[in-house]
Amino acid sequence: MIQLDRAPRLVATDLDGTVVRSDETVSPRTMAALKRLAAAGVILVGATGRGPRLIDLCRNDIPSADFLVLGQGAFVYECRYDDTVVQLADRSVEGSVLLEALRLIEAEVGPVRALAEPADPARHITGDAMPDWPWTAVTLETAPREIAFTGPMVKGYFVSDEYTGPELLVAAKDVIDPSLVTVTESGVGMLEVCPVGVTKAAGIQVVLDKFGIDWSDVLVFGDATNDLSMMEAAGHSVAMPNGHPWVQAAATEIAPAGNNDDGVAQYIEALLELP
Structure with a gap:
């Protein structure tokens, strides 16, 4: 009932x-x-x-x-x-803002793998190699971060080999000012870093x-x-x-x-x- x-x-x-x-x-x-x-x-x-x-x-x-x-x-x-x-x-967020969030998070938890999803759908989701990417239908492209995180972005994806998604979320909330970005996690082990609010x-x-x-x-x-x-x-x-x-x-x-x-x-x- x-x-x-x-x-x-x-x-x-x-x-x-x-x-x-x-x-x-x-x-x-x-x-x-x-x-x-x-x-x-x-x-x-x-x-x-x-x-x-x-x-x-x-x-x-x-x-x-x-x-x-x-x-x-x-x-x-x-x-x-x-x-x-x-x-x-x-709503989008500048790649440079995601890079700043990435810097703060890595200073807290150590190295993570990071991808940027451009607001322009003609650009692939780009960044570090992500061998365990869960969405096989989505094309990824490997590129240096200073290239990947350029321009308006839908969001960033950060993955740690040491922390689960929820653990990474808790750690990120400790060091990320919510006036910079909004952080969340969608159940597949990835921190998702989105525009403010x-x-x-x-x-x-x-x-x-x-x-x-x-x-x-x-x-x-x-x-x-x-x-x-x-x-x-x-x-x-x-x-x-x-x-x-x-x-x-x-x-x-x-x-x-x-x-x-x-x-x-x-x-x-x-x-x-x-x-």
Whole structure:
């Protein structure tokens, strides 16, 4: 039995680890549940750390979404009108700022491997060699840091061989002034360094402002530490049982199953049965 007693006006869900399964697909059951939710008049938002260069993949994974919040909240797109996409927010950070954050973090934890994701989608994600890069569909390019971190960036990716992603996040927060950059982590062992003030909650706020919706009327689903901002802001939040302990602790309740077993779909199906 779900713990929600009324339908929300807006539902925001993370993608990877939440609705996307371990084999990088979304099940037909989850697709159908999200479609039914949107058809019921609930505004559906996909909120992900994926950058704007992966917008087509995001639309494929959650085609019923009215809006997409990408790049940890830096980019917001309205996509309710067939193939028409309208950009509502576009935030970037200068590569030189990411390099300064990198200097501070390495002074604290020792050497890390670093990549820069340019705001220009024609440029590859570039930087240090990253043999364990988890997204094989994204092309990487190796280059000296002074070249890689040049120009406007979506974000930087920093990886330590000595620290887990959450451990690196804690260490970075000790030495990074939030007026320089925002640091987060998306559950794959990488610190993600974003423009100041960029969070999933900030991206969703763009959509809320458009419709005059309060956070009390928002339901969110998430699994990783980069979901914490929206989990803590929403009136009702559901963590995946496969999610990080910090996320589970922040959530209102836990989904009935994990991402590989249609946990979000099961929850939404129960939600749609509410009177």
